Amino acid sequence: MGYFKVPRDVGLETVAETLDISHQALSERLRRAHQTLIGSTIGQQGVAQTTATAETTPTDGSVMSGGLGLPMD
Structure with a gap:
């Protein structure tokens, strides 16, 4: 429909x-x-249970945000 x-x-x-x-x-739903x-x-399970504003600290100590496991710049 062009959405x-x-x-x-x-x-x-x-x-x-x-x-x-x-x-x-x-x-x-979208x-x-x-x-x-x-x-x-991107091969990560459980992303749907995280929120877009959740922050995660990976084991290497760097900060990641967005629930996608992508490093912040």
Whole structure:
């Protein structure tokens, strides 16, 4: 439908209406799907259970943020 195009062809509300779900439900599903996809792509399990603002301290002492295990610059 063009939701992921830049600029978007349709908004979240339109996609949600088409799927017959609320925009809040669609937003949550997209967020979880995005986290799962990123986690499986970079080979980390459990990414979907972390929050985007969670900070993690790896065993080497460096600081990582974002729940994706990516080093901060």
